[in-house]
Amino acid sequence: MDDLDCKIINxxxxxxxxxxxxxxxxxxxxxxxxxELLQRIEKLLKEGFLSRFxxxxxxxxxxxxxxxxxxxxxxxxxxNVTTIVNSFPEVAHNYKREHELNMWFVIATEKPDRIQDVIxxxxxxxxxxxxxxxxxxxxxxxxxxxx
Amino acid sequence: MxxxxxDWNIIEIIQSGIPLISKPYASIxxxxxxxxxxxxxxxxxxxxxxxxxxFGIVVRHRKLGYQANAMVVWNVPDDLVSSVGKQLKEFxxxxxxYRRPRKLPDWRYNLFCMIHGQDRENVKEKIALIIExxxxxxxxxxxxxxxxxxxxxxAQYVQRKAxxxxxxxx
Numbered sequence: 155m156d157d158l159d160c161k162i163i164n165x166x167x168x169x170x171x172x173x174x175x176x177x178x179x180x181x182x183x184x185x186x187x188x189x190e191l192l193q194r195i196e197k198l199l200k201e202g203f204l205s206r207f208x209x210x211x212x213x214x215x216x217x218x219x220x221x222x223x224x225x226x227x228x229x230x231x232x233x234n235v236t237t238i239v240n241s242f243p244e245v246a247h248n249y250k251r252e253h254e255l256n257m258w259f260v261i262a263t264e265k266p267d268r269i270q271d272v273i274x275x276x277x278x279x280x281x282x283x284x285x286x287x288x289x290x291x292x293x294x295x296x297x298x299x300x301x
Numbered sequence: 302m303x304x305x306x307x308d309w310n311i312i313e314i315i316q317s318g319i320p321l322i323s324k325p326y327a328s329i330x331x332x333x334x335x336x337x338x339x340x341x342x343x344x345x346x347x348x349x350x351x352x353x354x355x356f357g358i359v360v361r362h363r364k365l366g367y368q369a370n371a372m373v374v375w376n377v378p379d380d381l382v383s384s385v386g387k388q389l390k391e392f393x394x395x396x397x398x399y400r401r402p403r404k405l406p407d408w409r410y411n412l413f414c415m416i417h418g419q420d421r422e423n424v425k426e427k428i429a430l431i432i433e434x435x436x437x438x439x440x441x442x443x444x445x446x447x448x449x450x451x452x453x454x455x456a457q458y459v460q461r462k463a464x465x466x467x468x469x470x471x
Contacts, residue, residue, distance in 0.1 A: 163358065204361065205359045208356075
């Protein structure tokens with residue numbers, strides 16, 4: 155990654171124009187050609203610096219369910235429990251964290267009712283208690299990381 | 302805002318990514334039988350209504366040099382949560398900040414924020430800065446560093462079934 159790649163990433167994390175030639179608008183801001191911008195984005199995606207280029211939705215407004223959940227998994231069962239939890243297509247992110255509650259994952263479902271089903275199924279299959287901590291108030295969602 | 306099947310078509314297409322070509326919205330429109338200006342108008346509306354929270358790139362933070370990722374959780378008296386939450390979001394390195402329920406007796410924390418840093422020391426310095434500047438010394442907190450990421454894919458809210466259903470209803 156060179157300076158221009160960094161500038162592109164910083165610029166595009168702030169949003170993307172919705173007009174007939176959006177890449178041209180961004181390219182002009184960065185003082186490069188539209189084509190160069192497109193090629194660079196393609197390269198950054200291919201090399202894995204970007205995971206995707208698209209929209210992030212408000213799950214509840216789309217009628218979906220969304221929550222954060224945690225498990226306290228005994229070390230020797232970790233691999234097995236990971237396989238079970240990740241086998242659910244509704245599990246979007248799953249992190250091992252350093253705490254007694256050592257597995258944290260996001261559950262996103264098409265319908266809110268399904269959240270409880272997924273939790274119950276995970277509890278049955280793992281024989282562990284799922285701590286369900288859905289968002290009550292959102293103070294900030296930025297996800298901006300300067301590079 | 303009531304969504305019709307055309308909105309759902311757009312939502313499905315752009316959740317995985319917009320085409321990397323000069324006129325992406327025209328190309329999306331061609332796929333679903335809408336004009337470019339109609340696509341632009343609908344995406345704008347989805348964004349104005351808060352259905353699209355963010356539109357643009359999603360980065361892989363580890364690959365970009367942010368090796369440490371910590372979920373920092375705080376035990377804040379209920380009447381202070383909202384003011385503490387608002388203070389936390391002012392720090393540019395705080396990327397997410399939510400109030401969530403306690404699960405007593407096992408889990409006492411009700412305010413969650415995410416902090417990314419180059420390494421663990423760097424994340425700890427950032428947390429120390431928050432505590433000092435906001436005088437949060439009295440607030441109990443814990444830092445949950447991530448060890449491994451097992452699964453990271455954007456949540457796929459829209460699946461074929463749902464869209465078909467919507468078309469049938471709409």
